[in-house]
Amino acid sequence: MKQEFTISLFSENHIGILSRITLILTRRQINIESITASESAVPGVQMLTMVVRTTPEMIEKVARQIEKVVDVLKVFVHTSSEIICQEMALYKVTTRGLMSGSMIGDIVRKHHATILEVTPEYMVVEKSGTRAEIKELLALLEPCGVLQFVSSGRVAVTRQVKELNAYLREMDEARGTHQEALEFYN
Amino acid sequence: MKKNNTPGVPGKTESEVLPSSPAEVTGAEALLKSLVEEGVDTIFGYPGGAIMPVYDKLLDYTGSLRHILTRHEQGAAHSAQAYAMVTGKPGVCFATSGPGATNLVTGIANAYLDSVPVVFITAQVTSALIGTDAFQETDILGISMPVTKWNAQVKRAAEIPDTIARAFYIARTGRPGPVLVDISKDAQVETMTFRYSKCTYIRSYNPVNPLISRDIESAAVMINHAERPLILAGHGVIISDAVKELKMLAEKGGIPVAVTLLGIPAFSHEHRLFAGMLGMHGNYAPNVLTNRADLIIAAGMRFDDRVTGNLKKYAPQARVIHIEIDRAEIDKNVRADLGINGDVREVLTAILPNIRERKREEWIREFRILDRTEHEKVIKPETDPGRGELNMGEVVRVISELAGNDAVVVTDVGQHQMAVARYYRFTDSNTLITSGGMGTMGFGLPASLGAATGTASRKVIAFIGDGGFQMTVQELGTIMQYRIPVKIVLLNNSFLGMVRQWQEMFFNSRYASTEMVNPDFTALASAYGIPARKICERAELKEAAAEMLGSEGPFILVAEVSRTANILPMVEPGASVSEVTLTYNSKP
Numbered sequence: 001m002k003q004e005f006t007i008s009l010f011s012e013n014h015i016g017i018l019s020r021i022t023l024i025l026t027r028r029q030i031n032i033e034s035i036t037a038s039e040s041a042v043p044g045v046q047m048l049t050m051v052v053r054t055t056p057e058m059i060e061k062v063a064r065q066i067e068k069v070v071d072v073l074k075v076f077v078h079t080s081s082e083i084i085c086q087e088m089a090l091y092k093v094t095t096r097g098l099m100s101g102s103m104i105g106d107i108v109r110k111h112h113a114t115i116l117e118v119t120p121e122y123m124v125v126e127k128s129g130t131r132a133e134i135k136e137l138l139a140l141l142e143p144c145g146v147l148q149f150v151s152s153g154r155v156a157v158t159r160q161v162k163e164l165n166a167y168l169r170e171m172d173e174a175r176g177t178h179q180e181a182l183e184f185y186n
Numbered sequence: 187m188k189k190n191n192t193p194g195v196p197g198k199t200e201s202e203v204l205p206s207s208p209a210e211v212t213g214a215e216a217l218l219k220s221l222v223e224e225g226v227d228t229i230f231g232y233p234g235g236a237i238m239p240v241y242d243k244l245l246d247y248t249g250s251l252r253h254i255l256t257r258h259e260q261g262a263a264h265s266a267q268a269y270a271m272v273t274g275k276p277g278v279c280f281a282t283s284g285p286g287a288t289n290l291v292t293g294i295a296n297a298y299l300d301s302v303p304v305v306f307i308t309a310q311v312t313s314a315l316i317g318t319d320a321f322q323e324t325d326i327l328g329i330s331m332p333v334t335k336w337n338a339q340v341k342r343a344a345e346i347p348d349t350i351a352r353a354f355y356i357a358r359t360g361r362p363g364p365v366l367v368d369i370s371k372d373a374q375v376e377t378m379t380f381r382y383s384k385c386t387y388i389r390s391y392n393p394v395n396p397l398i399s400r401d402i403e404s405a406a407v408m409i410n411h412a413e414r415p416l417i418l419a420g421h422g423v424i425i426s427d428a429v430k431e432l433k434m435l436a437e438k439g440g441i442p443v444a445v446t447l448l449g450i451p452a453f454s455h456e457h458r459l460f461a462g463m464l465g466m467h468g469n470y471a472p473n474v475l476t477n478r479a480d481l482i483i484a485a486g487m488r489f490d491d492r493v494t495g496n497l498k499k500y501a502p503q504a505r506v507i508h509i510e511i512d513r514a515e516i517d518k519n520v521r522a523d524l525g526i527n528g529d530v531r532e533v534l535t536a537i538l539p540n541i542r543e544r545k546r547e548e549w550i551r552e553f554r555i556l557d558r559t560e561h562e563k564v565i566k567p568e569t570d571p572g573r574g575e576l577n578m579g580e581v582v583r584v585i586s587e588l589a590g591n592d593a594v595v596v597t598d599v600g601q602h603q604m605a606v607a608r609y610y611r612f613t614d615s616n617t618l619i620t621s622g623g624m625g626t627m628g629f630g631l632p633a634s635l636g637a638a639t640g641t642a643s644r645k646v647i648a649f650i651g652d653g654g655f656q657m658t659v660q661e662l663g664t665i666m667q668y669r670i671p672v673k674i675v676l677l678n679n680s681f682l683g684m685v686r687q688w689q690e691m692f693f694n695s696r697y698a699s700t701e702m703v704n705p706d707f708t709a710l711a712s713a714y715g716i717p718a719r720k721i722c723e724r725a726e727l728k729e730a731a732a733e734m735l736g737s738e739g740p741f742i743l744v745a746e747v748s749r750t751a752n753i754l755p756m757v758e759p760g761a762s763v764s765e766v767t768l769t770y771n772s773k774p
Contacts, residue, residue: 012390016327016337023332064514070336070356073390168389 004033005059006051006083006156009066010073010167013039013046017071021048024065030054034087034153042165045073051154074167078158085156089134089149090116091125097144098123111137122147213343214239214374217307218247220350223382226278228269228639230254230262232289234282235322237309239374241280254639254668256632257660259286263293264629264658265636267302267364268619272594272640276303276357283309284322287368288329292626295333297364299623300448301421303357305350306330306366313341313370326368335363343376348385355385360393361512362425394511395527397536404524405483405507405533406540412481414549415441416472416504418464418493421448421622422486422511428531429453429614432485435534440546442553444472446487447607448622454613461553465493466757467604470564470766471556473757477764478552479504486510486530489519490623499762509533563768564754569609575748576724578605578677585647585675585731586610593645594619594637596672598630598654601683604753606649617644628657634672635665645673645735652678652704662714665740673734674742679749680704687752691770692759711742718742 011017018037025032033051040047054062059077067075095118098104107113113127127137134151211219217240221229229251233241244253256262259281266277277297281290287308297304310316311323327339336356340349346369353365409415423432429452436443436453442461443453453460462469464476473495476482482504487493494500497519508515508522509530516525526533568579582605591613597603597620612618619637621629634648655676665672682700689697711718717737721730721744734741755766 015339016331019328020331027332061514061518064518068512068514070388070391 002053002055004051004053004080006049006078006080006085006154007059007063007066007075008047008049008078008156008158009075010040010042011046011048011069012071012073013044014071017046017069018048020069021066021072024062024069025050025052028058028062030058030062036153036155038155042168049154049156076158078156083156083158085130085154086128087131087134087152087154088126088128089137089151091127091138091141091146092122092148093125093141094145094147095119095121095123098141100144103141103144107137107140111140113137210377211380212239212243212374213340213346213369213376213378214243215246216343216346216378216380217350217369217374218243218251219380220347220382221278222247222250223384224350224354225275226251228252228254229278229280230256230265230269230636230639231280232256232259232262232282232286233280234284234286234309236283236311236371237280237286237374239371240307240309240369253280254635254664256635257663258658259289260293260628261632261658261661261664263290263304263306264296264626264632265639265661265664266304266306267293267297267300268596268633268636269640270297270302270304271619272617272637272644276305276354276362277636279304279306281306281308282322283311283326283371284324286322287326288324291329291333292624292628294330294364294366296621296624296626296629298333298335300621301362301425302364303362304364305353305357306334306364308366308368309374310339310368310370312372314372316341316370326366330366333364334366335361337366337368339368339370340373341370343373343378346373346378347380347382351383351385352388355388356391360391361422394529394532395513397528397532398526401524401526402533402536403540405526405537408481408505408507408524409439409441409483409537410540410542410544412505413546414475414479415439415481415483415546416461416475416479417441417443418446418482418484418487419443419449419452420446420485420487422509422530423449423452424486426486426511426530426532428486428534431531431534431538433457433614434538435541438538438541438543440544440550441483442472442475442550444468444476446490446493446622447620448618449487450607450618451612451614451616455611456613459550462557463607465490465763466495467608467753467755468493468757469557469608470560470755470768471553473755473763473766474556475552476501477503477762482506484508484510484520484522485534488512488515491519494519495757495761495763495765499764560755560768565609568605573724575751576722576727576745577751578602578679578747579609580724581675581677581727581731581745581747582606582609582649583611584727585735588728588731588735589645589647591615593647594641596620596630596634596637596646596648598648598650599625599627600651600654601679601687601751601753602649602651602677604684605677608753627654630654631658631674632661632664634674635661635668635670638670638672639668646671647673647675647735649675649677651683652676652680652702652707653682655707656704659710662711662716666714666716669739671739673737674740675734676707676742676744677747678704678707678744679747679751681749683751684753686750690750690752691756707742707744716740716742718744720744720746722746
């Protein structure tokens with residue numbers, strides 16, 4: 001059964017790395033629902049978050065293929081319950097539509113949205129939340145005349161406590177352990 | 187990978203030839219110096235506009251770097267791969283930008299699927315022109331991405347040594363594979379101060395994982411308790427140099443060893459525990475008994491679909507131990523009860539002391555019974571028919587008996603390849619160079635010259651079909667120019683035999699575009715000044731084979747074989763390995 005997974009991965013910031021990763025997905029006909037790239041907490045290390053829909057068996061294989069890419073440091077796959085995630089959306093709405101009735105108050109109070117810009121023609125509303133919350137607000141604004149709507153890809157943090165630095169340290173240590181093990185068995 | 191002495195470059199010593207190191211060198215020279223630092227002595231390639239600064243500098247390095255000019259970049263790529271497989275060192279291949287680079291792609295993909303380390307160096311147009319659709323510009327980085335282990339573009343001379351060091355480190359470590367470095371023309375002429383340090387560590391890249399003692403112990407327990415264990419040995423056994431350890435494990439535990447196509451020389455075919463080749467055209471016993479085994483020990487192999495047949499009906503009684511250096515291969519096609527992510531030799535060495543000595547005579551007898559059936563129904567009629575047309579199998583068998591134990595055997599792709607895999611009697615001192623994963627027709631001829639360039643002391647015998655031969659036939663020019671002493675056995679059935687076989691078996695004998703009208707191959711050989719002989723009769727076979735093997739330089743033996751013979755046994759597409767067909771009644 002297909003379900004939603006969030007792939008978060010850390011990589012070196014090299015040209016072409018994004019192509020190498022998306023190739024692994026497109027080759028298997030897995031569509032990327034959303035994608036976000038940014039610098040991680042560790043300088044020089046890039047973080048990529050992708051949302052895909054596929055089967056648990058396939059996501060396991062795909063994650064290993066991604067981790068195999070030389071410049072990829074670490075890959076995590078999470079189901080929706082294992083992460084805290086948000087998306088951000090901007091809505092450009094006609095001022096006339098928005099000013100009629102008590103819409104503005106509702107938006108700011110009930111939906112925790114902010115108003116970024118006001119002109120005589122349009123207003124820009126910003127909202128962070130889950131995909132569902134963002135869609136809900138969009139439906140609400142629709143009658144007021146939405147001129148433009150854009151939403152970001154998912155950004156996510158895991159519920160686990162271990163940080164990237166710990167993994168980097170472990171990878172360094174594994175090299176040492178390997179040498180010791182070799183000596184032991186020979 | 188087999189270690190072998192490569193012939194030294196004739197003539198001068200390095201110090202006589204290398205220009206005294208000036209502080210400043212061009213990027214082109216930095217590239218060549220870097221290759222020398224990595225122990226490279228042979229390069230296969232083809233020049234062109236963008237790579238001219240490198241070729242110009244190459245003239246100053248003829249004492250330490252031998253360049254083999256092939257007749258097509260694809261040939262250079264296959265040659266470099268074969269060179270790597272014979273020497274155990276990464277192969278090196280040069281090509282220019284644009285068409286030079288794209289012509290490499292088949293060769294790169296071939297090396298990728300068969301895990302062979304080759305460092306491809308392509309030239310790129312001047313960096314200011316990149317992205318403008320300049321003359322002979324192509325995005326080789328993008329094109330080669332899905333078929334390289336790693337690739338990179340260099341636009342500054344100063345980055346060349348580190349990038350080359352990284353390329354070699356990545357190509358030869360972990361699961362080996364091809365890498366590509368694309369160097370812009372201006373980086374080749376820019377000057378820099380040359381300093382070289384080998385790459386030994388990349389933070390994001392863990393080529394070998396530590397052994398986990400719990401896994402080693404579990405593996406030994408599983409092996410000791412199994413009644414019907416079967417070892418499946420793949421290319422990884424040869425790459426990790428674990429041939430000796432494999433033999434020790436098999437002998438100590440009394441465990442039969444089956445091999446994949448690329449794992450063929452991992453275990454001597456003369457050994458009493460040799461079970462045969464697996465898969466579609468493999469031997470009868472290992473295919474049938476895969477589904478009887480209670481334990482599969484897969485070492486350095488990846489359960490390719492040609493090996494497993496129908497996965498749903500594969501090895502239903504067996505637990506699976508999968509020893510594999512590439513983590514992504516474990517659980518990819520066959521679920522492992524115990525996956526050991528590590529180097530085959532290290533893992534086998536660790537397991538060995540915990541293995542109980544056992545004979546398992548009953549189990550081994552099951553193989554011998556099935557072997558007899560296969561011998562009567564398939565092997566004897568193929569290798570010793572006595573009368574009728576000449577068979578591929580008997581040609582292969584005769585040459586195998588005359589060639590000696592350490593020959594390097596090269597094949598192309600198709601029926602003749604399976605005939606070699608089945609009927610050549612390999613020992614673990616042989617090397618087999620064949621295109622496995624990709625099944626690249628046209629691989630054989632350039633691979634044979636690459637292999638022969640990598641070894642002076644061993645005979646190189648290439649079996650090639652008439653179809654594949656003509657895909658890269660221009661490499662006869664390379665063989666002529668460098669007097670490369672390859673022995674080429676051209677098994678000519680005037681058909682694309684394997685496709686013809688499928689048409690007969692699965693497409694109602696509708697022979698669409700598989701019959702070939704061929705040239706006079708001996709006349710073609712003579713145009714290249716290569717001695718050749720054609721045989722049609724069984725009576726001539728032994729004597730002609732001896733003449734070929736005894737000849738000094740290159741030789742082409744054209745054997746006119748049965749036009750319509752089929753390769754059997756066969757695990758038909760969609761069938762389980764235990765449903766292997768031994769006989770097939772040819773339709774007229």
